[in-house]
Amino acid sequence: MTNIDGLNDQFMNFSQWLPGAIGIFLALVLALSLIGVFFGFLVATYRHGPGEGFYIVAQTIGQSIPDFFGTSPRRVMAIARLAVKESIRRRVVMVTFGVFALALLFGGWFMNSGTDHPDRVYVNFVSFGTQMLILLMGVLVASFSLPDDIKNKTIYTVVTKPVRATEIVIGRVVGFMLIGTTLLAIMGLLSYLFVIRGLAHTHQVVGETQSVLSLNDIDPATRLNQLGRRVSASAVKEGMTTFDDGHRHPIELIEDIRDPDSLPFNPENVVSKEVLPDGRIRYLRLIVEEVSGHTHNVKIDGQGDDARFTLSNSKGYFKARVPMYAQDLIFYDSTGAEKEGGINIGKEAQVRGYIDGGSYANRNTLSNAQFVFENFDAARFDNAEDLVLELTLGVFRSTKGDIQRRVLASMQFESIPDNPEIDSKFVSDKIIFETEEYRVQIRSIPRKQSGQLIDRDGNAKTGTFDLFDDFAANGKVKLIIRCEDQNQFLGMSRSDVYFRQSERSYGWNFFKAFVGIWAQMLIVVSIAVALSTFLSAPVTIVGTVVLIVIGFNSQFIRNMMEPENSGGGPIESFYRIVTQKNMEIDLEASVATTLLEQTDILLVKMLTSLTYIAPDFSSLNFSQLLSLGYSIRVDNIFVALLIALGFFVGFSVLGYFSLKTREIAK
Amino acid sequence: MSTAEVKGDEKQTKRLEQSNPDYDPNIVIEAQNLSKVYRDFWGRQKVRALKALDLEVRKGEVFGLLGPNGSGKSTTIKLLLGLLFPTGGRALVFGKDATEVTKNEKIGYLPEESYLYRFLTAEETLDFYGRLFDMPVKVRKERAKELIEKVGLTWAKRRQLREYSKGMVRRIGLAQALINDPDLILLDEPTSGLDPLGTREMKDMIVELKEQGKTVVMCSHLLADVQDVCDRIAILYQGELKELGRVDSLLKVSEETQVRFKNVPESAFDEIRDVIKKHGGDVLSMENPKTTLEELFLTIVRESKGVLAIGQNEPPIKCSR
Numbered sequence: 001m002t003n004i005d006g007l008n009d010q011f012m013n014f015s016q017w018l019p020g021a022i023g024i025f026l027a028l029v030l031a032l033s034l035i036g037v038f039f040g041f042l043v044a045t046y047r048h049g050p051g052e053g054f055y056i057v058a059q060t061i062g063q064s065i066p067d068f069f070g071t072s073p074r075r076v077m078a079i080a081r082l083a084v085k086e087s088i089r090r091r092v093v094m095v096t097f098g099v100f101a102l103a104l105l106f107g108g109w110f111m112n113s114g115t116d117h118p119d120r121v122y123v124n125f126v127s128f129g130t131q132m133l134i135l136l137m138g139v140l141v142a143s144f145s146l147p148d149d150i151k152n153k154t155i156y157t158v159v160t161k162p163v164r165a166t167e168i169v170i171g172r173v174v175g176f177m178l179i180g181t182t183l184l185a186i187m188g189l190l191s192y193l194f195v196i197r198g199l200a201h202t203h204q205v206v207g208e209t210q211s212v213l214s215l216n217d218i219d220p221a222t223r224l225n226q227l228g229r230r231v232s233a234s235a236v237k238e239g240m241t242t243f244d245d246g247h248r249h250p251i252e253l254i255e256d257i258r259d260p261d262s263l264p265f266n267p268e269n270v271v272s273k274e275v276l277p278d279g280r281i282r283y284l285r286l287i288v289e290e291v292s293g294h295t296h297n298v299k300i301d302g303q304g305d306d307a308r309f310t311l312s313n314s315k316g317y318f319k320a321r322v323p324m325y326a327q328d329l330i331f332y333d334s335t336g337a338e339k340e341g342g343i344n345i346g347k348e349a350q351v352r353g354y355i356d357g358g359s360y361a362n363r364n365t366l367s368n369a370q371f372v373f374e375n376f377d378a379a380r381f382d383n384a385e386d387l388v389l390e391l392t393l394g395v396f397r398s399t400k401g402d403i404q405r406r407v408l409a410s411m412q413f414e415s416i417p418d419n420p421e422i423d424s425k426f427v428s429d430k431i432i433f434e435t436e437e438y439r440v441q442i443r444s445i446p447r448k449q450s451g452q453l454i455d456r457d458g459n460a461k462t463g464t465f466d467l468f469d470d471f472a473a474n475g476k477v478k479l480i481i482r483c484e485d486q487n488q489f490l491g492m493s494r495s496d497v498y499f500r501q502s503e504r505s506y507g508w509n510f511f512k513a514f515v516g517i518w519a520q521m522l523i524v525v526s527i528a529v530a531l532s533t534f535l536s537a538p539v540t541i542v543g544t545v546v547l548i549v550i551g552f553n554s555q556f557i558r559n560m561m562e563p564e565n566s567g568g569g570p571i572e573s574f575y576r577i578v579t580q581k582n583m584e585i586d587l588e589a590s591v592a593t594t595l596l597e598q599t600d601i602l603l604v605k606m607l608t609s610l611t612y613i614a615p616d617f618s619s620l621n622f623s624q625l626l627s628l629g630y631s632i633r634v635d636n637i638f639v640a641l642l643i644a645l646g647f648f649v650g651f652s653v654l655g656y657f658s659l660k661t662r663e664i665a666k
Numbered sequence: 667m668s669t670a671e672v673k674g675d676e677k678q679t680k681r682l683e684q685s686n687p688d689y690d691p692n693i694v695i696e697a698q699n700l701s702k703v704y705r706d707f708w709g710r711q712k713v714r715a716l717k718a719l720d721l722e723v724r725k726g727e728v729f730g731l732l733g734p735n736g737s738g739k740s741t742t743i744k745l746l747l748g749l750l751f752p753t754g755g756r757a758l759v760f761g762k763d764a765t766e767v768t769k770n771e772k773i774g775y776l777p778e779e780s781y782l783y784r785f786l787t788a789e790e791t792l793d794f795y796g797r798l799f800d801m802p803v804k805v806r807k808e809r810a811k812e813l814i815e816k817v818g819l820t821w822a823k824r825r826q827l828r829e830y831s832k833g834m835v836r837r838i839g840l841a842q843a844l845i846n847d848p849d850l851i852l853l854d855e856p857t858s859g860l861d862p863l864g865t866r867e868m869k870d871m872i873v874e875l876k877e878q879g880k881t882v883v884m885c886s887h888l889l890a891d892v893q894d895v896c897d898r899i900a901i902l903y904q905g906e907l908k909e910l911g912r913v914d915s916l917l918k919v920s921e922e923t924q925v926r927f928k929n930v931p932e933s934a935f936d937e938i939r940d941v942i943k944k945h946g947g948d949v950l951s952m953e954n955p956k957t958t959l960e961e962l963f964l965t966i967v968r969e970s971k972g973v974l975a976i977g978q979n980e981p982p983i984k985c986s987r
Contacts, residue, residue, distance in 0.1 A: 047709060067767070078797030082783065089785035089826075153781040157842060160747050160775040161798040164767050665749035 014635040018642075025646050032650075036657065037061070060661060067164045067656070075163055079171025080178060087141050087179045096137040100187055103129050104194050111198070117293045118246070119317040120627040122198055126191035127623035131517045134184055135548065138521045142176050142528035143540035150664065159664050169529055169655035173648065176525045181518065188514040192507065196318070202296065202311050203241035205251060212271060212305045215239040215253055225250050236284065241296075241311065249288045249296065256283040269297075272304050293317060318506035319629030323390070323498035324380065326371035326479070331355060336366035343367070345396045345489055352394045352491035357407075357483030369490075371479040371497050372416065376472040378447075380501055384468065387445040388500040393481075394491030395437045401488055406434045408484035413449060413467065416476040424455045426471045432484055445499075504631040512632040516622040519644035523615045524548060526648045530655035534662060550614035557611050569600030570607075615647055691761075694850050694881045695723035695746060699755035702741050702905075715741040717905045718755065723883055723898075725849075728876050730896035730913075731885035738905040739885035740778060743854050746883075747775055759850070771799070774848035778855045780839025784828040788819050788838050791827065792845055799846045813841040833864045840871065851875060853884040857891050862963050869895050893917070923947075926955065 037057060044053030087093050107129075111121050146168075149155040158168065207214025215237035216226070225231050225238045227250060237253040253271060257280050272284045286309060288296045297312035331342035331353045342353020358365035378384035395407045410432045417423030428451035433443065447467050452460040471477045479497065483490040527547055531540040550557060559565075567573045567583030575596060576583055587593045620640045622632045702716040716738040723729045731739040744750040745757045748765040757764035760772060782791055792813060796806035814823050817837035827835055836859060843851060856872070857865040872895045875882055886892050892899055893913060901909040909916065939949050 047705075063766070072800055074800050075798055078794060081797075082786075082794055085790070086783070086785060153777065153779070154783055156747075156749060156777045156781050157775070157795070157839075158798065159749065160770055160773065161795060161846075162767050162770040162800075163798050663750050665744045 014638045017635075017639055021639075021642065021646075029650070040657075040661065060657070064656070064660065067166050067660070071164060071166045071170065075167045076171040076174060079158075079163075079167055080175035083141075083145060083172050083175025084179050086145060087176065092137060092141050093179055093183055096133055097183060097186070100129065100133050100190075104190060108194075108198055115246075115292065117627075119195070119199055119293055119629075122195045123627040124623060126194060127513060127517070127626065130184070130187045130191055130514070131520065131621075131623070134180060134187070134517055134521050135524050137183070138176060138180055138524045139528050139541055139544050139548075141179070142172065142525045143532050143544060144537045145172055145176075146529065146532040147535070147537040147540065153665075155664055165656045165659040166652070168659060169533065169652050172529045173522075173525050173652065176529070177522060180521050180525065184514060184518055184521065188510070192510050195510075199245075199294075199317050200313050201245040202313055203244050203249060204311070205309050206240045206242055206248075209308075210310075211302075211308050212237065212253065215251065225252075241288065247291050249291045252287045252289070254285055254287055256285055257281070258283065269300070271300055271307050290316065320504040320506050320509035320631040321390075321629055322501040322504055322631045324373065324376075324501045325498045326494055327374040328372040329353070329492070329494045330370045330372065332366060332368050332370070334358065334362055334365040334367045342369065342491070343489065345491070348394065348396065348491060352493045352496065354394075354396060354489040354491040355481070355483050357485045357488045357490070359487055363486065368480050368482045369492055371481070371494075373472070373477050373479065373499070375475050376468065376477045377475060378468040381499070382502040385447050387447065387467070389443045389445045389479075390440055390498055390500055391435075391443065391481075391492075392438065392440050392496045393435045394496075395435060396489040396491060397487075398489070399487045401485060406437055407488045407490065408432055409435050409490055410482045410484050411443075412480045412482075413451070413471055414478050414480060415471045416474070416478055418474055422456055424453055426465050427452050427454060428465070428471070430482075435490065442500075509626055509631055512634075512637055513622040513626040515637055516620050516632075516640055519620045519640040520615075520617055522644040523551075523617075523620075523647040526651040530651035530658070533655045533658040547614045548617070550611055551617040554611045554614055554616050555618065558608050568597065569604050571600050571603065572596055615643065619643065692725045693722050694725050694760060695721065695729075695883065696758040696761075697721040697742070697746070697755065698758070700742070700745060700752055700757050701754040702738075702745060702750060703753040715905050716745070719902075719907055721900060721907070721910070723881060725881055726876070726879050727897045728872060728882040728884070728895050730892040730899040731883065731902060732887070732889065732892055732899050733885075733902035734887055736904070737902040739887075739902055740854055741905075742902070743852055743883070743885055747773070747852065771846070772849040774843035774846065774851040776839050776843040776851070776853045776856055778858060780835045780842075782827055782835065782839060782842065785826055787826055788814055788823040788830075788841075791838055792841055795842045795845045801846070809845060809847070810841075813844055814838075817841045832859050833861060836860055836864065836868075840868070848880070850881045850883070853882065855886055856884055857886065857888055862960050863967055865891065866960065866964055922950070 040060065041053055041057045044056040047053070048056060104126075107125060111118065111125060115121055146155075149158070204210060205214045216239060218225075218231055218235060218238055223231055223235075226240055229250070231238050231250075231252055232254060234254045234256065235252040236255050239251040239253075241249045241251060257276065260279065260281055269285045269287070270283050271286050274282045274284075276282050286298045286300065288298060288311065294314045294316040297315055299310040299312060301308045301310070331339050332355075333339040333343065334356055341349065343349075343356055345354045348354075353369065355367040355369050356365055358367075381387060389411075393409060397407070401407060410430045412430045413426075413428040415426040417425055428449040431443075433441075435441070445467070448464045449467055449471070450462070450464050452462050453465065453470075454460045465471060467477070481490065481492065481497070524544060528540055528544045531543045535543060567576055568587075572587070573583075575581075575587075581587070587596070619636075620643065622636065622640075625632050697719045700716060700719040700721075701714070703711050704713040704715055706712050715736075719738075719742065721742075731742055733739050741750065745752055746759055746764050748767075748769075751765065759769045762769040783794070786794060789810060792810035793806060796810060801809070814820055817840055819834060819837055819841075822830065822834065827838065830838070840856075843853075853872070856868050860868060869891060872882055872884065876895075876897075882895075884892070884896070896913050898910070898912050899916065900907055935952055938952070942949050
């Protein structure tokens with residue numbers, strides 16, 4: 001399955017996200033401040049009585065204001081420098097880098113290049129490895145530093161200088177981030193080189209001559225290549241590359257007859273060129289088929305049978321596609337009525353909405369899915385003449401269907417008039433195609449579409465119309481997808497169908513993915529430093545790791561704890577385990593059952609709210625987008641950085657008050 | 667101290683006088699009914715370390731806190747530094763609450779053991795602490811160089827402290843306490859762990875600081891050290907103040923008189939006894955005085971060092987007394 005889970009946040013705009021996020025942040029700050037003051041007052045009252053307790057709390061708050069505003073960058077940097085030296089001289093950085101270097105040195109041995117997408121394996125390996133090592137290093141250095149200082153009493157010589165608690169906390173975070181950033185930059189650069197070099201390879205053509213003579217004639221009866229696969233209709237010869245890096249590519253020499261005024265081809269691929277008696281040109285082009293997500297360019301020296309082939313380095317692994325998603329996706333059922341979320345075909349419907357292809361009883365289904373694109377402007381595309389549409393369609397079969405082919409679908413463009421009662425409407429001809437069923441299929445969409453212009457009276461005029469100037473003259477166009485096979489269903493979500501706007505630099509995308517890891521590191525270091533102000537090093541490590549684990553799985557944990565799940569919430573589940581009750585059977589209605597269920601609801605609410613304290617690392621993790629070849633949006637980077645900043649500020653404040661209100665000496 | 671710094675201090679004094687009418691700039695430390703109870707995690711009382719201590723330390727004096735182990739000396743110092751919070755009463759330093767960070771601008775502190783970062787060199791250590799005082803680079807570097815020379819560690823300034831002996835760490839500890847040219851220096855067991863030579867140097871340093879007009883507060887259970895350098899002392903026992911006053915007046919034995927003379931023959935001793943008897947006095951002893959073991963040791967080392975130091979990078983020992 002190549003769809004990206006959670007890609008929905010790709011639709012989020014920074015400007016839309018920010019006001020809500022600031023609101024939640026301020027509300028959280030207010031709530032936690034009130035809780036903190038109340039808790040502080042309780043402790044102070046217990047120790048000193050209510051009067052003195054109130055004075056202590058007021059004094060602490062009063063002193064915090066000059067402490068926050070009087071924080072000296074020079075002192076912060078002094079503490080930061082100390083943290084850097086500490087990390088270096090205690091060899092934590094060297095050990096982390098050593099483990100990473102070892103992983104890179106020997107990791108390549110265990111990565112199977114023959115997989116469907118070795119680029120994804122490589123990228124996931126380096127990004128996951130870097131992420132784990134950096135986070136682990138962050139947790140370790142940040143958890144030990146302050147407790148060690150307190151244990152060894154070195155903190156005495158620091159806090160007896162005019163150093164504010166803010167400076168101790170922020171300085172440490174800054175120091176560990178400096179060391180972490182340097183290490184991350186080195187690891188990122190090495191990872192990039194590892195991926196690029198690890199996947200670089202070339203092949204030779206099987207045969208002695210490396211020329212057309214190495215290719216085989218095609219048996220006209222079967223038209224199969226050596227792998228038993230059908231060759232393309234225009235192939236005149238076929239061959240195979242050598243087996244390198246765990247795979248080989250089929251090669252085809254295809255015949256391509258073109259008008260003289262047609263667009264020029266890549267001259268590297270043309271083996272021979274011949275002018276036919278009718279004036280057209282017959283090209284023989286050598287095509288290396290795509291295998292494992294890449295192909296190779298062919299350099300041809302010479303002409304005709306003597307032409308020698310040289311395959312270039314691998315091409316197509318490293319993509320950073322910029323998708324243009326639809327602004328809206330609307331489903332219509334078989335009666336043509338709008339149906340939110342499409343047809344429900346079971347659990348899969350949580351991800352995708354489904355449309356039906358009709359049934360034997362109702363052959364003329366009106367079910368379809370309409371993707372509404374806005375700001376559909378030629379200027380947004382790198383190549384507006386020939387658009388690239390990428391689709392990942394899910395299929396739900398209610399019958400086996402035609403065994404010879406996959407489920408059929410159709411697509412059709414339609415304009416969205418501003419005033420449907422007056423304006424004419426452009427409708428393109430239907431394009432029927434076989435779906436790839438859960439695999440990305442890439443379709444070329446020419447700018448000029450044949451279709452009809454239908455006026456308000458229903459009169460149609462056929463012709464060729466421009467997708468941008470005619471269909472999307474007002475910037476809006478819709479793509480209608482229908483299922484063309486009876487008794488079958490097609491599923492799709494908003495992220496499944498998009499135009500490829502442009503291709504960005506892969507190196508830049510790699511950098512952005514590592515910015516995500518950097519943001520995670522900032523959160524982890526902030527948490528560890530804050531916790532280390534009142535916990536010992538081992539407990540700090542455990543606490544931080546627990547928060548990280550919750551952060552990575554917060555959604556899963558929330559789902560798992562839902563009392564609506566089979567078997568109920570935690571207490572009910574435990575009760576069922578002890579009494580060996582089937583989780584699908586309802587418990588007998590009684591006071592005890594009600595009590596049990598209500599306790600579960602309360603417990604789940606409390607536990608669920610706890611998961612929100614942990615950062616949602618999935619929104620900061622861009623490695624999946626990187627490995628799948630999608631350009632990481634700058635908006636997402638800003639969001640990640642602001643989330644990290646929010647946690648840094650929050651946990652720094654917690655660290656400050658914790659350090660300020662504790663006795664450093666024993 | 668520069669003119670600007672003097673003006674700054676004057677301003678601060680005025681501010682303090684306005685905010686605290688009882689503030690007397692001549693009183694550097696003030697403990698009012700100060701008490702400390704150590705509690706366990708659950709808030710139950712474990713030890714009452716200090717009981718209602720009232721104390722004043724005046725500007726320019728060397729003040730000693732004396733007492734056996736567990737008498738509350740270190741607790742008092744920690745309360746004055748804000749490392750501990752008082753259970754009752756107040757601790758004021760330069761007229762400010764001891765928990766206020768800004769008071770530390772004028773304080774130098776040498777803990778009982780030199781709790782320093784062992785992975786730093788001597789130069790880096792002083793540079794780090796200098797940065798904590800927001801000192802400009804030039805001043806910081808000059809001050810660090812000067813102090814390293816003063817404590818005699820120039821030859822080891824680029825070595826990490828983990829390679830230092832205990833005495834060397836103690837010396838660099840003292841240097842860090844003086845990095846900001848403080849007005850008040852708090853020394854917790856300053857001679858602990860030092861050899862006689864180091865002890866003597868430390869005492870010399872304390873006297874030198876007093877001569878510079880600094881206020882020094884030290885706590886120790888080594889009575890001889892306190893007696894040598896302190897102007898006033900407070901004796902604590904089980905957290906209570908037992909005695910407070912000037913060393914010379916506290917130690918003065920009023921009913922006895924000591925006369926030291928030299929180049930007098932033994933034949934004259936009987937005459938001297940007779941004179942004392944004539945005036946109604948009793949002769950308790952009349953003998954040749956003995957030098958102290960410390961003096962003897964220092965003389966030997968000084969002489970040996972004087973010979974060895976020629977042509978070596980290690981600085982000769984400085985003994986001003």
